[in-house]
Amino acid sequence: MIKISLMGFEDITDAINLWKIQFNRYCFCDAFPDFIDGGHKIIESYIKEQINNGHAIVAKVNKEVVGFMAWQCFDFHNERTAFLPIVGHATSMNDECRIYEEMYCYASNIWVLDDRFNHLWMTYFDDANLKNSLYELGFGSYVIDACQSTSMISQSKKIGYRITYATKNDVDALLEFAKTSKEYYAGSPIFLKRNEHTKDEVIKLIEKDYVLIAWDREKIIGVMSFTINQDFHFERLTTPDSSYIGSIGAFIHSDYRGKGVGTALLEKVFAFCNEKGKPYIHVSFESANPNAQHFWPKHFKSAIRSVRRTINKDANTN
DSSP: OOEEEEOOGGGHHHHHHHHHHHHHHHHOSTTSOOOHHHHHHHHHHHHHHHHHHTOEEEEEETTEEEEEEEOEEEEETTEEEEEEOGGGEEEOSTTHHHHHHHHHHHHHHHHHHTTOOEEEEEEETTOHHHHHHHHHTTOEEEEEEEEEETTOOOOOOOOSOEEEEOOGGGHHHHHHHHHHHHHHHHSTTTOOOOOOOOHHHHHHHHHHSEEEEEEETTEEEEEEEEEOOOOOOTTTOOOTTEEEEEEEEEEEOGGGTTTTHHHHHHHHHHHHHHHTTOOEEEEEEETTOHHHHHHHHHHSEEEEEEEEEEOOTTTTOO
16 A cells, blocks of 8 residues: 655655666666766755655655655746656656556645645656656646757758857847747747846857857848756756757747758757767757747657646635
8 A cells, every 4th residue: 555645854765766767767878868976966955955845755655665756836937836857756667657646646735735736747758657647637748858969960951041159249130039039939839928038148148158040141040059068957957968958049930940940050059069078968848839849859859748737726715
């Protein structure tokens, strides 16, 4: 019989061992960095913090730890949210779905009683059993995190457009191009409201990281930004030998999609990161973004799926 209770510090070692087994099962491949050795302290620190917050539970069978959950609480898009990062949960493979269901029933009751009706959960992309179980519980795909070896550089045909690294002289043009990007993300079927970047923020981004621009004469037709200044990150599972496509992200003008612009930008990112000794690169994209769904999986291995469930807002009314 599965027994669920609040997690104690004495359970941490067993919980992390379960997590390591799960990570190796789903992310041990040439496309993904080894997070375990350097990331062990990050996982331990995260779990300890949530135990202190009262945000961690453990599942046991005959006093043996068979699963755990450690979550964060915050506001997300103005909704009170409970969030399970990828380092915040694991189970044994024996009856995995049943253990997760029992733990979610226990944890979600705590969340909803606290008026947290938005539930976010990061799972391994290839864990089909958990995915199917969660979908039956009302979760749906929200964000995909993917990774690839930067040595996987292909040679595409020449596109006939100029590609440069952004400088301070390009800031005004970038801000103008960002308006098109913002309109795209706010529209159907994504409906994502993105914050506008200020001129100072873009300048700092160019100074700190890298922004590639594709040009058709003097017109910006595509951008792709990335950083090589990564460390161990408990959500994306990046490591110091990882790079990451983020900040501004990637966007191709609608008139130029399907012409190889995105692939040409990505090839330059891969080549640069490989030269700088960063053998892995990560990217995150919204599941509801059709263009992203067509592009990124062609070049990256999907590793982590974030799913979301919205509880009826009258759940606590009598």
